[in-house]
Amino acid sequence: MTILVCIPCLMTGGTEIQTLNLVQALVAGGHRVVTVCYFEYSDDMVARFRWSGSEVVCLSPTGARVGGWRGIVFLYKGLRKVLKRYKPDVAHVQYMAPGAIPILLLRLLGFRQIIATAHTAADIYPNLRLVHFIQRHCVRAFTCITELAEQSFFGSSQLYSENTPLKRRNHFTIYNALPAEFSIRREARSFSRPVTLGVVSRLEEIKGMDLVVPAFARIRAKYPDTRLIVVGDGSLRARMQHQAQELGCADGIEWAGRQPQERLSDWYSHMDVVLMPSRSEGFGLTAIEAMANGCVVVASRTGGLPEVVRDREIGLLHTPESIDDMVDKIESLVGNVDLLQRYSTAALEYVGRYGFDRYSRLFNDLYKRLIPMNR
Structure with missing residues (x-):
């Protein structure tokens, strides 16, 4: 399937690294991935996403952020062009920013197969009622990066596994992962002073x-x-x-x-x-x-x-x-x-x-189980 990964910016940060993990996992699962960046980006990070197998669309040619109503119109027009050009099966919205507007615009454009990932706890969101509305009515799954974060949003949590029962609307935790190229040390460290x-x-x-x-x-x-x-x-x-x-x-x-x-x-x-x-x-x-x-x-x-x-x-x-x-x-x-x-x-x-292989397996399993439900 074709998956549209939506993200506000492609700079060097934890959210971008985890989104890169998601791209690599989905490409490894045999999917076509298109990453759409709304605003700021660095050429280096764009190159890393392309090297990982994703097509990349930067809506702002200069990387400038557009705010207010102009920003909403800018996003609406940009997402409409991307949907028309690539005809994705799923949109995966990262960071749910700015203010969940991309999710609402995707629904306004008639798109239904949406997954959202929040990369923080609920304390930065001033209106949890909007988050709950999004989870209940707009997305197929709302994933969090820790159970503590999920609890802060919804008052309950569960780690996703291949045996997790799925409903029409879902929320659960899939932990962030080490970058794909990051290996875990096999032998124990030995310590001495000075530290x-x-x-x-x-x-x-x-x-x-x-x-x-x-x-x-x-x-x-x-x-x-x-x-x-x-x-x-x-x-x-x-x-x-x-x-x-x-x-x-x-x-x-x-x-x-x-x-x-x-x-x-x-x-x-x-x-x-x-x-x-x-x-x-x-x-x-x-x-x-x-x-x-x-x-x-x-x-x-x-x-x-x-x-x-x-x-x-x-x-x-x-x-x-x-x-x-x-x-x-x-x-x-x-x-x-x-x-x-x-x-x-x-x-x-x-x-x-927190290994990449486990992360990749869980997200590909989630896609495989979620998307056929409406087909």
Whole structure:
């Protein structure tokens, strides 16, 4: 079948990486995939989608965002042209943005076979009644990326499997997955001092990056050989570097900048503990990438992270925005290499549930079971 994957932008972010996973899974399942991007895009990400087997349509030639009523008219006309040209059997709407308008426009255009995936919890949606209307009346399935997110939307959740009973309208959870090319480390890591901390993130406040250097400075004051590797870039980079100078820990930090996806495993291999002090996190792709490389994750107790990073089993959770609590959790690992080893081994065994093959199998099964129901 022909599947239309709809997404607001094709930049470098977790939602785009997971949408790329979806494209690769559907192409592997023998489907023709067309990705339509409404607004911003990078040439690199467009090229990655095409390399993965998807045709790509960018509605905005310049990548500019169009807002208000002009934006609705722009989307209506763009989606109408795409439907007429490609005649898709299914539309899979990613991120349900902006404001579920693409779903409503698709229905207005007479399209009925729609699947929606929300990549966050319900806290960013001001009107859950609209979400419930969409789920009950507009889409065949509404998928969430964690059970916590699904519960926040609907008050109940279930992990999708090949045995999940399907109704005319459905909601369930299919976990995000490691990128298809990301392999899980086979042998256990071995830890010794000094311990290296790491960050793989956009350097933005929503990711809690303003908290990282102050926490590291306190760890380094007690364990002077500890190092920090920062992979990523963003608006806070200059501020973080200024913090490092002021707090006297700049010589212990390596600033690696933004790195391509295919090189991330090399960087994770140099990190023992990966920090994720996010203020908001729908899922936490970095967490499973780190675990797949045997790193131990210290993350804030927010969004989907408590479900992905099982506290005191495979990693540690701290109070959001609390540098004190984050430092306590990091110190418990830096000062106890045996505990690091135990969590790392457990994480390698656990992270297989987020493998790409399982994700691909579940989504292709969902399509196979859902779409024939109305044929």
